[in-house]
Amino acid sequence: MNIALFVQKKEGICINNQKELFILPNNRILYIRPEAIEKINHYRQIRWTDTEAGGILIGRVLMEDGNYIVDDVTEPMPTDKRSRTRFSRKQEGHQEYFNDVWKRENGRCFYLGEWHTHPESVPVPSSIDRKDWSRLLNLGYETGCLFFIILGIDELKVWYGTEDKIIELKRRN
């Protein structure tokens, strides 16, 4: 019983500290809403059998300050290919999900990037990851930049890509 209490408490502290606010080089902010974080967290590769997962980031570019907010993400779809160390996301399902949100929000939403998981404590992007990120950036999405989230077993990290470079973002504070 004591252990259960301890675990619960520890979790509470974790959630409070886990302010998913990241600062961009131009001083803008990326905020990942708790609803989106919660969806991603389901796919943390804790067990040996857990396979990689991923999806797209959907969100807003704020009118008042140009900051970015990830409101929602898609989750692995039936046609996506998942293994312990690979994730191959197809267009199918993700595009339809995005279109529904886009319609519901009257076009006030953007494709903001990608997320996926890694079965390692602190995630490091593989060469396949980096190659794919550059390819996506070259497609020229409307925001002019994209975010790439990798959720490791212990840490979530975010990379920010523009046409000329990709950098890892620091948390605010």
Added chain:
Amino acid sequence: MALCKKQFQDFHDTIKLKEENEVLSSKRDIIVKRIKDKLPEEAAYSFDIFNQGSYAMHTGIKPLGSDYDIDVGLYFDMSKDDVDPLTAKNWIYKALDGHTSDVKIKNPCVTVTYAEGYHVDVTVYAANNSDGKVYLAKGKPNGKVEDKKWDESNPKDLITEIREHLPDKDDRRQFRRIVRYLKRWKDVKFSSVNGKPTGIALTSCVYHWLDIQKETDTFTGKTTYKDLEALINVVSKIISNFQQEYVEIDGEYKFMPRLKVRLPVEPKPELLETMTYKQMKTFKEKLETLLEALEDAKAKADPTDAAELLKKQFGDDFPVPEKSTTGKKAMAAAVISSSESASEKG
């Protein structure tokens, strides 16, 4: 981070008293006519009428509910040495008695209340004095003798001082907005009539202590006014101006906070002296809660989350935007590509 610029703008548009309440201004005209017609013969002085109150100072807000009021000042061409203040107020009372079923002499004015709940306050001044000053008739028939007096008061100077505060017209607008926000906060947060700071006391706090908060973009030269920052600035300053006083409360000596703020024009009376220590303590606690909410709102990245916190302080007229309305509009729905990722070292 959150500025809630649009939300403050809309909130201000909603609460701002843009024009005098039409019903009340017509009531005022009727009252002034009645005073002219029915003024007793012994009141052999001419008078000028002017509109005082927050509408004239450009800091008026719409009341919650039907609690509208309108202030009329009468500048009598007489000296305070020739007329007793209560006598002067009685002239007005006699002229208005019976106009509605509720006409009362109150300490600073004569009040005509209408059945619908709104009221008109008529204030009497002696405006032709050897010292060149203007005096307000104070006191009520059964009030204390020391309250029946002529008090130096310069409502016209006050109106000018507040209306023309700050030389830059955009700075001045921020000053007025901050006054209006705090007045609405007061109406929302203080339910009883007793123990709430007056509108003019809050106006004076902002007058003395607000540092205008704006930012100019170095590239575009465009200036942005940051009302949330301005509120944080002025509320922190108000709180830091409270002084601890060692006083007896319920038979026990203790330190109690007290705020003093002076009217910006002569004779610069202290405006919060009638508040008790307990009321002062409540006032300070409410300000501290407000400051905490303002700072929490600022720390939010999402304006919707920030607006929800602000609404709890400023009431239901503060708008909480639908999340989607805070975002820019995309030109077209994105075409989602497929994507390959891996964790194996390639």
